[in-house]
Amino acid sequence: MKFDLRLQLDLHLNPDELVACVGCGLCLPHCPTYRVTGEEIASPRGRIAAMRAVADGRAAPDAAFFGAMDACIQCRACEAACPSNVQFGHLMEDTRAAQAPERSRWQRAVEFVAYRGVLPRHRVLTSGTRVLAVAQRLRLVPTRFGLPQLSVRPPTPLAPDPDPDAYLFTGCVMDAWQRDVHRSALRVMRATGARVGLPGAGADCCGALHVHAGRHDEAVALAGRVMGAFPGDAPIVVDSAGCGAALADYGRLVGTADAAAFSARVVDFSTFVAGRSLATRPGSATVVVQDPCHLRHVQRAHLPVAAVLANGYDVKLTADDGLCCGAGGAYSVFEPELSLAVRDRKVAAIRTAAGTDSFVVASANPGCAMHLSAAGLDVRHPAELLEQRLGTD
Amino acid sequence: MCFPESTDDVAFAVQIANQFKMPFVARGSGTGLAGGATPLDGALVIVTTRMNRIIEVDPSARYAWVEPGVLNLDLTRAVTYLGVHYAPDPSSQQACTIGGNVGTNAGGPHCLAAGVTSAHVLAVDVVLPDGSIERLGSLAPDTPGLDLRGGFVGSEGTMGIATRIAVRLTPNPPEIRTLLADFTAIDDASAAVSAIIAAGIVPAALEMMDAQITRAVEDFVGAGFPRDAEAVLLVEVSGLLGGVEIESDAIDRVCREHGARTVRVAVDPDERALLWKGRKSAFGAVARIAPDYYLHDAVVPRTKLVPVIRRVYEIAEQYELICMNVFHAGDGNLHPLLVFDGREPGIWDRVHAAGDAILTACIEAGGVLSGEHGIGLEKRDAMTLVFDADDLDLQARVRDAFDPDGLANPEKILPKGSRCGEIQRVPEGAWI
Numbered sequence: 001m002k003f004d005l006r007l008q009l010d011l012h013l014n015p016d017e018l019v020a021c022v023g024c025g026l027c028l029p030h031c032p033t034y035r036v037t038g039e040e041i042a043s044p045r046g047r048i049a050a051m052r053a054v055a056d057g058r059a060a061p062d063a064a065f066f067g068a069m070d071a072c073i074q075c076r077a078c079e080a081a082c083p084s085n086v087q088f089g090h091l092m093e094d095t096r097a098a099q100a101p102e103r104s105r106w107q108r109a110v111e112f113v114a115y116r117g118v119l120p121r122h123r124v125l126t127s128g129t130r131v132l133a134v135a136q137r138l139r140l141v142p143t144r145f146g147l148p149q150l151s152v153r154p155p156t157p158l159a160p161d162p163d164p165d166a167y168l169f170t171g172c173v174m175d176a177w178q179r180d181v182h183r184s185a186l187r188v189m190r191a192t193g194a195r196v197g198l199p200g201a202g203a204d205c206c207g208a209l210h211v212h213a214g215r216h217d218e219a220v221a222l223a224g225r226v227m228g229a230f231p232g233d234a235p236i237v238v239d240s241a242g243c244g245a246a247l248a249d250y251g252r253l254v255g256t257a258d259a260a261a262f263s264a265r266v267v268d269f270s271t272f273v274a275g276r277s278l279a280t281r282p283g284s285a286t287v288v289v290q291d292p293c294h295l296r297h298v299q300r301a302h303l304p305v306a307a308v309l310a311n312g313y314d315v316k317l318t319a320d321d322g323l324c325c326g327a328g329g330a331y332s333v334f335e336p337e338l339s340l341a342v343r344d345r346k347v348a349a350i351r352t353a354a355g356t357d358s359f360v361v362a363s364a365n366p367g368c369a370m371h372l373s374a375a376g377l378d379v380r381h382p383a384e385l386l387e388q389r390l391g392t393d
Numbered sequence: 394m395c396f397p398e399s400t401d402d403v404a405f406a407v408q409i410a411n412q413f414k415m416p417f418v419a420r421g422s423g424t425g426l427a428g429g430a431t432p433l434d435g436a437l438v439i440v441t442t443r444m445n446r447i448i449e450v451d452p453s454a455r456y457a458w459v460e461p462g463v464l465n466l467d468l469t470r471a472v473t474y475l476g477v478h479y480a481p482d483p484s485s486q487q488a489c490t491i492g493g494n495v496g497t498n499a500g501g502p503h504c505l506a507a508g509v510t511s512a513h514v515l516a517v518d519v520v521l522p523d524g525s526i527e528r529l530g531s532l533a534p535d536t537p538g539l540d541l542r543g544g545f546v547g548s549e550g551t552m553g554i555a556t557r558i559a560v561r562l563t564p565n566p567p568e569i570r571t572l573l574a575d576f577t578a579i580d581d582a583s584a585a586v587s588a589i590i591a592a593g594i595v596p597a598a599l600e601m602m603d604a605q606i607t608r609a610v611e612d613f614v615g616a617g618f619p620r621d622a623e624a625v626l627l628v629e630v631s632g633l634l635g636g637v638e639i640e641s642d643a644i645d646r647v648c649r650e651h652g653a654r655t656v657r658v659a660v661d662p663d664e665r666a667l668l669w670k671g672r673k674s675a676f677g678a679v680a681r682i683a684p685d686y687y688l689h690d691a692v693v694p695r696t697k698l699v700p701v702i703r704r705v706y707e708i709a710e711q712y713e714l715i716c717m718n719v720f721h722a723g724d725g726n727l728h729p730l731l732v733f734d735g736r737e738p739g740i741w742d743r744v745h746a747a748g749d750a751i752l753t754a755c756i757e758a759g760g761v762l763s764g765e766h767g768i769g770l771e772k773r774d775a776m777t778l779v780f781d782a783d784d785l786d787l788q789a790r791v792r793d794a795f796d797p798d799g800l801a802n803p804e805k806i807l808p809k810g811s812r813c814g815e816i817q818r819v820p821e822g823a824w825i
Contacts, residue, residue: 019685020684022676022677022680022684022685022686024485024677025423025424025485025489026485026674026677028422029464029466029487029488038396038440038443039396039442040440082677083609083610083674083675083676083678083681084613084679084680084681085680319470
């Protein structure tokens, strides 16, 4: 079948990455949207087949195509499961980049404000947060959005150590909404003997959401600013899995040797702690570890979370190979139906793993934490849980 | 395309198909390797992925009733706490459905000792091609009358669609030992396979991988497969501790006598799981070499492994193709993979010619077309290599008894109309 050539769209996909899928299907059980729909087009293999069809001009890049692409949470569990190392994340990001101009004027306006006006400008974000906090008090924000209880007062600044030998990356939304997690991370890092520095000006936003939305040039610009905010070669500790994955990918995103060297310094909070000595009091409270996709599938750095928590808690793991919780950055807002179906599955897996009604969930990513909290679970960051067990009996 | 959620839904879909004389095809996860679920002629695709409930588990009688869309590995995981598992373990077991396993009578590494799917299916509720619902087989050990269940398993959707399946659950062995033997010559590894069986041992699994595939899977799993080996054997024995020790010692000795450089024993379940993950990722890992592959599934007598494997590599060389071998050596079930880049001009003709030559060589050695993947679309026209007109006619009559109107997955398994002996090209649509 041939389509009107004007309907064709060059997705600018790397042809070698596109043909690397042999269609074996080993990704299917690891795909959250396939798991809840059972539909091929909601699976990585089906999405690649659709990308190929559009790239070859056998199908039109129409609303159905982009709808199928938008339904992907970009958890990248398929990449970890793929024996042929298909770079699904790149393919999906490139497809979204090609799609960006196709969006409606309304969508573009909202995105412009969010991606250009708020996320990269930390002061705008923190004052916006206070407006949001007031709205929350006035019950104008639906609880299904899963926002944490925001503070109307400006958050207390974090105090860095002099002469740091490690940095804590603070980022955008997490710093504005969950600064207490950073505070816990600082305390735990100090308890391991680290002198913790904070980024200089420019590290407002890592650009992860921009990459996911296909806003490539903006992401590269943000990466340049972030890299400038961490002089020297001390490790850069990240307590948000999504930001960590983005920072660790600057080497590819920016494509320079400096960027690759920067990415090599990036380390997740739990990995950093696991590599040092930390005195914690043992305890028996049940903690179920939820593996954020960007920690497990992208950074492949999820194991230290359970390892560091095991010294202070009765740690349980879910038996779902780290299936996504459905948060996916802004995904839960744009695809609420699928997002909730995926979350239901995750919550069931967490409850099964806990084996008791009294448990806390550990999540190393703010997006997952908010999404799961909205389902009624008690979710904490591993840093907060560790902080509670600091010291010796 | 439709997504039924119950037996009644499937029956309804089939009745509608009958009303419009529309062919229909059942599809699970689409991991088949012979095009069995490929829809032709605008067939209605009845997708079973939403029928994914485990309906009943009886731990004392050791069976479970499951819907066809349950994933093979999900079933085993769901019953692990009872100390049992579902024995047939195709390499795609994490993704493939029980319904698809029934359709193709699927095998897997551990089917050497445990037997293939048919030995583990007690009964099936099926929607027959006319839309009626019947139960074939029963939970009783030996059902009176014709074994229609046995005929249905492996019929690739040509006799109806399974909507509930009673599967046997197998107790987990008390002791498992997994050995990895490393050879510097393919012939030595092939000879060791025959020698292990000749020594009176039937291992739980006996798998072989050649140099290229071993390196490709090692790149993925990092399980410590030797990158410089010409071939490795992955051998597993299980059962009571005493027997396992005797058998693993014997296998170690036989392998070393046949030139194995090292024989390594997995020290814990994690290491064993990683070795198996490597083996079971083999087909999926070939894109690390080239983006396309053509896979055969012939079975040859184990005693002929050495000359047949040698011949397979000769054929690949003759057609200037990369050939990799990863297979169920213990039951002589070869999986020669011709690996290529489909974008190269003229490559398909060479691949097809080499594939025909390999198949012919296997059959001349006393082999058969398929060990476990099924015939589907891809091997349909090669059926004439092993069956004469009378054989094919007899099979067609059995099929017609179930499906007089020819609507259930038509044009699969049996070559349509023709009874001539010529080898035809792989039919359109057999490729993804």
